[in-house]
Amino acid sequence: MGTSVGAAGTAQSLRPVLRPAEQPTQAAGQMTVVASALRPKLRPENAVPTPTPVTQVASNPGFERWINSFEGRARAQGIRASTLQAAFRGVQYDPDVIRRDRNQSEFTKTIWEYLDSAASDTRIRNGKAALRKHRRKLDAIEARFGVEKEVVVAVWGLESAYGEYRGKNDIIQSLATLAYDGRRGAFFEEQLIAALKILQNGDTSPRNMTGSWAGAMGHTQFIPTSYLAYAVDFTGDGRRDIWSDDPSDALASTAAYLKRFGWVKGQPWGVEVQLPRGFNYAQASRKITKTPGQWARLGVVDMSGRTVPNYGKASILLPAGGQGAAFMIFKNFSVIERYNTADAYVIGVGHLSDRIKGGPSIKASWPRGDRALTFAERKEMQQRLTRAGFSTQGIDGRIGPKTIEAVRAYQRSQGLVQDGYASLSLLKRLR
Numbered sequence: 060m061g062t063s064v065g066a067a068g069t070a071q072s073l074r075p076v077l078r079p080a081e082q083p084t085q086a087a088g089q090m091t092v093v094a095s096a097l098r099p100k101l102r103p104e105n106a107v108p109t110p111t112p113v114t115q116v117a118s119n120p121g122f123e124r125w126i127n128s129f130e131g132r133a134r135a136q137g138i139r140a141s142t143l144q145a146a147f148r149g150v151q152y153d154p155d156v157i158r159r160d161r162n163q164s165e166f167t168k169t170i171w172e173y174l175d176s177a178a179s180d181t182r183i184r185n186g187k188a189a190l191r192k193h194r195r196k197l198d199a200i201e202a203r204f205g206v207e208k209e210v211v212v213a214v215w216g217l218e219s220a221y222g223e224y225r226g227k228n229d230i231i232q233s234l235a236t237l238a239y240d241g242r243r244g245a246f247f248e249e250q251l252i253a254a255l256k257i258l259q260n261g262d263t264s265p266r267n268m269t270g271s272w273a274g275a276m277g278h279t280q281f282i283p284t285s286y287l288a289y290a291v292d293f294t295g296d297g298r299r300d301i302w303s304d305d306p307s308d309a310l311a312s313t314a315a316y317l318k319r320f321g322w323v324k325g326q327p328w329g330v331e332v333q334l335p336r337g338f339n340y341a342q343a344s345r346k347i348t349k350t351p352g353q354w355a356r357l358g359v360v361d362m363s364g365r366t367v368p369n370y371g372k373a374s375i376l377l378p379a380g381g382q383g384a385a386f387m388i389f390k391n392f393s394v395i396e397r398y399n400t401a402d403a404y405v406i407g408v409g410h411l412s413d414r415i416k417g418g419p420s421i422k423a424s425w426p427r428g429d430r431a432l433t434f435a436e437r438k439e440m441q442q443r444l445t446r447a448g449f450s451t452q453g454i455d456g457r458i459g460p461k462t463i464e465a466v467r468a469y470q471r472s473q474g475l476v477q478d479g480y481a482s483l484s485l486l487k488r489l490r
């Protein structure tokens with residue numbers, strides 16, 4: 060959970076925003092070796108046998124200076140010298156982390172490609188197996204935090220493939236590199252301080268603190284500040300150990316997190332619905348909420364043709380416009396958004412949890428002939444919409460609520476179906 064820069068979705072990690080999958084290889088040959096007061100010795104596995112390229116050597120003194128100044132800032136925030144000494148032992152500037160940070164602007168999967176993987180037969184089967192294997196502790200977690208075990212397991216399944224891909228990057232090294240690098244340096248320095256507080260608390264040891272290149276840790280990929288605020292010790296040994304092979308603390312921490320943000324037990328994240336012929340697509344907006352009864356009066360009903368049970372106010376979500384599935388989404392949808400705001404991720408967690416519970420697959424078909432827009436195309440669409448008088452309030456290549464509203468306004472002006480779907484055909488029309 061946590062940061063919100065764009066990222067390439069991948070088969071392993073399945074987080075459409077940030078956090079690409081882990082590659083265990085760390086390109087040791089590309090690492091640069093630097094000396095530091097904080098780091099008396101290099102870890103042998105990271106020692107570099109050959110001279111490093113000039114460009115990377117040139118960045119080392121800067122990293123060195125940065126660490127020295129960081130030490131003062133960390134001390135001022137209560138981090139002890141002994142904690143810093145242990146944490147930075149062997150830590151090096153890691154160009155691989157920077158390469159990943161630079162290469163993560165693209166999310167080129169369509170919603171259906173994403174869901175094909177998020178709720179694949181394998182992931183559903185493995186989720187059911189994980190549920191069986193850990194049923195007692197999951198029942199206990201559900202009883203304590205009031206979050207259904209299938210939802211906790213689904214988050215686990217998407218974040219780390221049920222613990223299989225927890226990330227092998229050294230968290231201190233990754234965060235120090237990103238904080239030094241400066242692109243969102245303040246954010247990563249805050250995470251680094253939080254990581255050092257975790258170490259100082261004794262929850263884990265420096266070299267056991269591993270995770271994604273961007274600082275997400277453990278079975279359910281908490282970033283350090285989220286860990287400090289929400290992680291729990293479920294095993295009762297006094298340590299909040301989300302890195303251990305035993306997933307108890309990590310799964311309980313996820314349940315605690317969802318509960319903290321308002322999870323309502325017994326309610327769905329969303330329900331697939333059918334829309335009536337002639338439905339006014341302008342109604343399918345997060346800004347518009349109605350009770351399921353009110354939606355039913357407009358002809359919006361479940362896939363059996365019945366009124367959706369009254370789980371409270373709901374919006375209609377069309378992740379692929381008028382040509383794909385429609386969902387009635389409830390409060391719990393916005394709770395899952397606290398993990399990751401991408402619609403694809405939230406639907407992925409929700410649908411996977413439904414399938415693990417034995418629920419049906421999504422019934423509607425998707426516009427599978429469409430391809431995802433590239434980052435450049437998304438920016439072009441935003442530029443063209445804005446130029447045409449439908450401001451997207453920024454050109455960032457991310458299709459968020461403001462861009463969807465601009466698409467809708469453009470569709471309205473053209474007499475098109477106002478489904479807000481930023482498709483390739485819409486871009487072609489704008490050209």
Ligand SMILES: [Ca+2]
Pocket residue numbers: 292293294295296297298299300308
């Ligand atoms: Ca524990």
